[in-house]
Amino acid sequence: MQKRASGRDDRNQKQFIRLFLASEPELRRYLAVLVPNLDDAQEVIQETATVLWEKFDQYDSSLPFTPWACRFALNISKQWLARQRRWASILREDLATQLVRRREALEVEIDGRLRHLEQCVEKLPATQRTLIEGYYSRRIGVERLAAESGRSADAVYKALQRIRHALQGCIDQAVREEVAT
């Protein structure tokens, strides 16, 4: 027999979904330091969402949601790293925490650069844009992207790396122009 959500649960649920969805892009960026692969990150995000919902009664709504969520996300990502043996070395000497703190220290600078990312994506040639849209937005697997474009998977990985490199160059240029003006 399934239990029906009470009115309070329903309100809580809506509030939680609203807060979580608003914070989720920031959480994703926060986690990227420790869990850069998107699929792995999604796994951690899902786990984080579950824990946050379980703990939602403890959330003080007078405080911002994102920092509260990031605290849990950090712990969950550490647990995830510990389970992945090959990543476990990042936990030694608490490098994981150091990385996160360094990311926070660079937040203004990195975010200032990322402001230019979207316009740089717009400037990409159509074929490159299609590739990153396929990979990042529609999350098509590399094997399939390779098959559709008649290239090898390695070539697609390389192409993605080159596109990000080009975007980084474009961002650098935009920042230089911004400083010059």
Add this chain to the structure above:
Amino acid sequence: MTFPSAGFDSAVAAACHGTIADETLAELIALIGSNEAACDEYLLRTAIHARLATIMPGLSPEPAATIPVGDSDAGDGLRRQDASAASSGSIWRALLLGLAILTMLSVSAFVLGRGGAIKQGGEPPATVARFGAIESAKWVAADARHDEGDPVVAGQRLELSAGTARIDFTNGAAIVLVGPAIFDVRSALEAELMLGRVQVTASTPESKGFTIHTRTARFVDLGTVFTAEADPDGQCRVGVASGEVLVQVAGSPTISRLRQGELMTIEPGRPQVTVRIERGEETPEFRFASIEPPSAEDYADASQGRASVSLAYGPLLIAKFDPAFSSGGVDRLADGRAQGSADAPLESVFFHEGASGGFLFDLGQRVTISKINSYSWHKSRFRQENQVRATQKYTVWGFAGGDPPAAGPPFAGNGWERIARIDTDDFFDVVAPLDRPAQQACSITSESRSLGRYRFLLFEVHPTVAQHDQEMDHTFYGEIDVYAEP
């Protein structure tokens, strides 16, 4: 591993892709733990990588078991190869999250099907919206009754035969459904328009990513107001009143970004066609926001000596008592200029009242059509409110061979390929006659830069009919420019 080096570049990229070898990963971790510059570079690159995944949140994937857009074979291009891989993007995130929470709460589970959420248990599904203002609404089901404030739940189908109904979603998105329409509410962020017309306003941060599916495409809101329409034959249209909308045609990997003032029509089975419609400044220069004025440089212009235009069928208006009120000849359509004033019959081309008609362009050889622009201008000297004669309403067909089929309706199934259907009244959302711009331009293009390779273009012109008997019918077309390459 050193920094900077190609090895470092490859290692960070592989870490992002999830393909990094154990040994390389250990070296990378050691490097970023001991070299501050390498650490900072790693942080910047992973930040760019993560941000790319959230730049276009609406176009996230769907689960392999779900067909996100219409036809059973049309979703192939959208399905993921790796079903176990997790997704990103607000729509699917919201869905997963919603399902996770519902599961936690032991509320009924839902299975997403083609028509939306299908309730499996005995418990009611979640309320995702509420009815707003309902005006003159007639619902298809005789026993259907909806009042303002009533809940709308995930999986609910709304079948409106007439009138309008506003639906306010919990995330701030609002849609106005215009009957006749069939509309499936899938979730707080997704709905499927099976038939009819909706106007979507999704301007809150929470509603960003609101998606309207049709049988042949999906439209993802990026904080905007847009109108979506779906016809029974699968054609659908989206027009952007403000902001931006992402459009993905079923089965196509390409994502198009439509901006304010743009209209895209999607013909089933055709490459996507973008139609831009703009109002002019009502001067003889025919200036528009982005569409170029009439040109003598296009492929079909008479001055280029490559193409010819003729009357395919239908009678042009010949005024018996005053020739000055007659239509000009069809060669006016390819003379590089449109009308010199707002009511210039002889400089315009228009059909006899109530009649349909067609213009045939013979491009001399098969060419790749990249763009078609059409221009109209009319404001009555006698009745200011009669602006129906600027409305452009036509279907353009193409034929590749050297011997065209009969140039008369019906064209479908007769060898002609439909390129686009135009009705500028739809775009300008005309309710009253004065809503119509007196000078209009319409530009038909495709993101692929090819509308097809054809020798013949046929413009099937539909009558535009005035509201009152005393007013004259039919649009004053001033110029049609066809841009093409051999």
